[in-house]
Amino acid sequence: MPGPAPGDLPVSAYxxxxxxxxxxxxxxxxxxxxEVSVRFFWNISHAQIYPNLERLERDGLISGHADxxxxxxxxxxxxxxxxxxxxxxxxxxxxxMPFEVRDLATLKLFFADALPxxxxxxxxxAIRLRSEETLARFERQSAPPARTADAGGAHYPLLSLRLGxxxxxxxxxxxxxxxxxxxxx
Amino acid sequence: MPGPAPGDLPVSAYxxxxxxxxxxxxxxxxxxxxEVSVRFFWNISHAQIYPNLERLERDGLISGHADxxxxxxxxxxxxxxxxxxxxxxxxxxxxxMPFEVRDLATLKLFFADALPxxxxxxxxxAIRLRSEETLARFERQSAPPARTADAGGAHYPLLSLRLGxxxxxxxxxxxxxxxxxxxxx
DNA sequence: CAAAGCATGTAAATAGTTACATGATTTA
DNA sequence: TAAATCATGTAACTATTTACATGCTTTG
Numbered sequence: 234m235p236g237p238a239p240g241d242l243p244v245s246a247y248x249x250x251x252x253x254x255x256x257x258x259x260x261x262x263x264x265x266x267x268e269v270s271v272r273f274f275w276n277i278s279h280a281q282i283y284p285n286l287e288r289l290e291r292d293g294l295i296s297g298h299a300d301x302x303x304x305x306x307x308x309x310x311x312x313x314x315x316x317x318x319x320x321x322x323x324x325x326x327x328x329x330m331p332f333e334v335r336d337l338a339t340l341k342l343f344f345a346d347a348l349p350x351x352x353x354x355x356x357x358x359a360i361r362l363r364s365e366e367t368l369a370r371f372e373r374q375s376a377p378p379a380r381t382a383d384a385g386g387a388h389y390p391l392l393s394l395r396l397g398x399x400x401x402x403x404x405x406x407x408x409x410x411x412x413x414x415x416x417x418x
Numbered sequence: 419m420p421g422p423a424p425g426d427l428p429v430s431a432y433x434x435x436x437x438x439x440x441x442x443x444x445x446x447x448x449x450x451x452x453e454v455s456v457r458f459f460w461n462i463s464h465a466q467i468y469p470n471l472e473r474l475e476r477d478g479l480i481s482g483h484a485d486x487x488x489x490x491x492x493x494x495x496x497x498x499x500x501x502x503x504x505x506x507x508x509x510x511x512x513x514x515m516p517f518e519v520r521d522l523a524t525l526k527l528f529f530a531d532a533l534p535x536x537x538x539x540x541x542x543x544a545i546r547l548r549s550e551e552t553l554a555r556f557e558r559q560s561a562p563p564a565r566t567a568d569a570g571g572a573h574y575p576l577l578s579l580r581l582g583x584x585x586x587x588x589x590x591x592x593x594x595x596x597x598x599x600x601x602x603x
Numbered sequence: 604c605a606a607a608g609c610a611t612g613t614a615a616a617t618a619g620t621t622a623c624a625t626g627a628t629t630t631a
Numbered sequence: 632t633a634a635a636t637c638a639t640g641t642a643a644c645t646a647t648t649t650a651c652a653t654g655c656t657t658t659g
Contacts, residue, residue, distance in 0.1 A: 243618075244522065251529040261638050274524040278620065283640055305627045307638065317532070324533050330523040332548060337429065338515040339459040339581055344436040345574040347502070348509050353574065360581070363517060389530040389538065392600075396524055396545070396592050403588030407581050415577075428646070446610050463648065468612055490655045492610065 242319070245277040246285045250312060250320045253295060255387060258309040260286055269374040270390060273367070273397045286310060294319050338363065354415050361408035364401040371398055427504070430462040431470045435497060435505045438480060440572060443494040445471055454559040455575060458552070458582045471495060479504050523548065539600050546593035549586040556583055 248271060252263045260282045267277055286308075289295045294316035300309040312320070338360045345353035371394060379391040433456060434448050442448045445467045452462055471493075474480045479501035485494040497505070523545045530538035556579060564576040 244525070245618090247529075248525070251532070254529075254532065259638075260640090265637095271525055271528050274519045274521045274528075276518065276520075279639085280620070280622095280641085281618085302637085303628070305638065320529065321532050324526050324529060325537050328522070330521065330526075330544065330548070332523070332552070333461065333520040334459045335461075335518040335520075336459040336515070337513070338517070339578050340429070340433070340456055341509050341515075342581075343456050343459075343575055343578040344432075344439075344505065344509060346572040347436070347439065347506050352510050359515065363515070367517070387531045390528055392596060393524050393528040395596070396527075396589060399588040399592035400585050403584040404581060407584035411577060411580070430646090444610075445612090464611085465613085465648070465650095466646085487609085488656070490610065 242289075242323070243281075243285070244275065245281045246289055247320060247323050248275060248277055249282060249285050249289065250294060250316055253310055254312045254317070254320065255382060255390070258300075258311075259307050261307075266378075269378060270394075273371075273375075274393075289316070350415070354412065357408050357411045357415065361405055361412065364404040364408070367401045368398065368405070371401075427474075427508070428466075428470070429460065430466045431474055432505060432508050433460060433462055434467060434470050434474065435479060435501055438495055439497045439502070439505065440567060440575070443485075443496075444492050446492075451563075454563060455579075458556075458560075459578075474501070535600070539597065542593050542596045542600065546590055546597065549589040549593070552586045553583065553590070556586075 248267060249263050252266045255266070257263045257266045260279070263282055263286075264277075264279045286295070286297070290297050290310070292315075294313060295310045296313050297308050297310040300307050338356060342353070342356045342360070345356060348356075375394055375397075376391075379394050382388075383391045433452060437448045437451045437456075440451070442451045445464070448467055448471075449462075449464045471480070471482070475482050475495070477500075479498060480495045481498050482493050482495040485492050523541060527538070527541045527545070530541060533541075560579055560582075561576075564579050567573075568576045
């Protein structure tokens with residue numbers, strides 16, 4: 234009778250649940266919301282969304298109804314009380330929470346002794362540029378909706394954004410220092 | 419993840435190639451080397467290592483020979499000239515290098531408005547502790563072998579370690595600030 | 604002699620990506 | 632009218648994790 238225990242659902246299902254709760258309505262809107270927010274610490278692809286929506290509805294954690302825009306088909310969803318409970322349960326359940334990074338650029342830098350110095354330097358440069366672009370993107374795409382959510386009472390999107398900014402600012406600074414050292418050793 | 423790189427090898431194969439090049443000899447030693455170094459920006463599990471070693475040997479990128487220690491079986495490998503070339507080619511090949519993070523803790527923090535304030539604060543605390551432990555682990559486990567490699571002419575393991583330190587120090591500082599604000603808003 | 608660490612492997616399941624597939628609506 | 636964006640979905644493939652499975656050697 235009680236909804237599925239945490240662990241029954243893949244993480245992407247909780248992301249969907251959370252985004253619907255924060256105001257996204259369709260699968261498409263969920264994907265867009267992910268793209269400008271949690272995407273920086275947990276990405277999901279659109280191919281994961283639609284099967285998960287079906288499953289969440291089957292499990293009674295969300296309820297959906299057709300809501301076509303003109304002739305364009307669309308299905309919108311809202312979180313049910315069971316869904317609220319499942320999300321809260323997952324959020325407060327203790328489980329291992331490793332910080333997993335997959336970064337080809339730093340990985341290549343680790344092995345860069347097998348590379349001519351100029352190409353190694355180019356890697357550091359690429360890492361710096363990437364984080365600078367990420368910071369710009371935070372400002373342009375992530376901060377506005379996070380501030381809107383903040384004004385609406387959801388404060389944590391903006392707070393977690395600050396962690397992302399801190400990480401990428403640190404990378405920019407570290408690369409800057411490295412570039413100086415490598416250029417003039 | 420980033421699909422197979424040039425030469426159609428999975429990234430984990432290049433990690434293995436790189437670690438063998440830096441002095442690891444057996445699959446076990448590769449796993450240990452990963453565990454204290456690249457694991458912080460690209461983890462691989464031991465179940466990926468043995469099939470990849472087989473494949474790399476079949477492709478002629480490494481050569482292996484049995485080298486049992488007493489009765490305990492062991493197979494050691496070294497990188498062939500072809501393997502050196504494949505690694506260098508991969509390293510200098512331009513490809514998308516996104517910074518992908520998977521972090522349940524920050525993800526949960528993003529949705530923490532569905533949680534009582536004390537539990538949200540506990541999440542921030544957990545993130546700070548985790549990065550503090552990671553920093554300690556860098557000092558204890560990663561820095562010594564990286565310094566050894568540095569003395570032996572491989573400078574980039576130590577340089578890439580500095581990026582990891584910068585990231586986790588930034589997370590500690592940001593969480594510290596957040597904890598103060600959330601405790602006394 | 605027990606525990607920790609060394610050493611290797613496989614099978615099954617899960618997760619995730621990419622490509623395929625379609626079509627409507629809005630905007631320049 | 633073309634391009635961008637909205638919108639949804641599936642199939643095939645690839646990658647990855649977890650659990651299973653084994654057995655030796657060193658150290659306390």
